[in-house]
Amino acid sequence: MASESWYFTVAALSAFLIAVAVMDLSTRRIPNRLTVPAAVLAVAIHAAAAGAPGALHSAEGLAVGLAVFLPMFLAGGSGGGDVKAMAVVGAFLGPAGAFFAILWTLVVGLFGGLIVLVSTAGPAGVRELLRRWIFRGYVLCMTGHGAQLPHSGAEGAAQRFPYGLAIAGGTLISGLWSAYRG
Numbered sequence: 001m002a003s004e005s006w007y008f009t010v011a012a013l014s015a016f017l018i019a020v021a022v023m024d025l026s027t028r029r030i031p032n033r034l035t036v037p038a039a040v041l042a043v044a045i046h047a048a049a050a051g052a053p054g055a056l057h058s059a060e061g062l063a064v065g066l067a068v069f070l071p072m073f074l075a076g077g078s079g080g081g082d083v084k085a086m087a088v089v090g091a092f093l094g095p096a097g098a099f100f101a102i103l104w105t106l107v108v109g110l111f112g113g114l115i116v117l118v119s120t121a122g123p124a125g126v127r128e129l130l131r132r133w134i135f136r137g138y139v140l141c142m143t144g145h146g147a148q149l150p151h152s153g154a155e156g157a158a159q160r161f162p163y164g165l166a167i168a169g170g171t172l173i174s175g176l177w178s179a180y181r182g
Contacts (some may be wrong), residue, residue: 005049010175012041013092017168020085024164030081035088042091058091064098065090075146082163089171100178105170112169113161 016038024030039062046054065087072078086105090098117125139147 005045009042009045009092012038012045013089013171016088016092017171020164021168024081024162028160028162030079030085030164032084035081035084038088039084039091042088045092046094057094061090061092061094061098062087063090064095065102068102076148078163082167085164085167089167093171097174097178101171101174103170104174104177105166108169108173109161109163109166112166116161
C-alpha cells in the first residue's frame, strides 16, 4: 500500500503543479478552486496511507509551506495564491519535503524574476529594483512599517513573474534532487 500511495501522491502533485503553472501563466492567479481541493486530497492520501499520523504529517507540511510564504505575501512580495500553492505542496510532501521544495522554489523564482526583469528593463531595471528594496528595508527598520513605492518608468518589476512556474519548477527540482541523492 505504501508504494501505491507514493505513486498516487506523485501523480496528484504533478497534476496540481501543472495546473498551477498553466493557471498562473494564463491568468496570473492561482484560484482557491484549485488549491483547496488539492490540499484536502493531499491530507486524504496521507490519511489513507498512514491514518491519523499520516494526516498530521501532511498538515505539518502544509503549515511549513504556509509559514514560509505568508510573510512574503504580507510584505507584498508574493500573491495569496502563491502562498496557498506552496502550502499544498507542503501537504503533499510533508514538512521536510516542503522545506526543500521551498528552497528550490526560491532559487527558481529568483532566477525567473531576474530573467523577466533584465529582459523587460535591462540593467537600469535591476538598479531601480535594488534601490527600491534597500529603501523599503530602511523604512521598515526605522519605522516598523513597510513603504509602498509607486513603480517608476525605468523599472521592469511592474511586469510580475508568474510564481506558479517557480513553485512547479522548484518542486520538480527538489523531487529530482531527492531521487538522485536517495
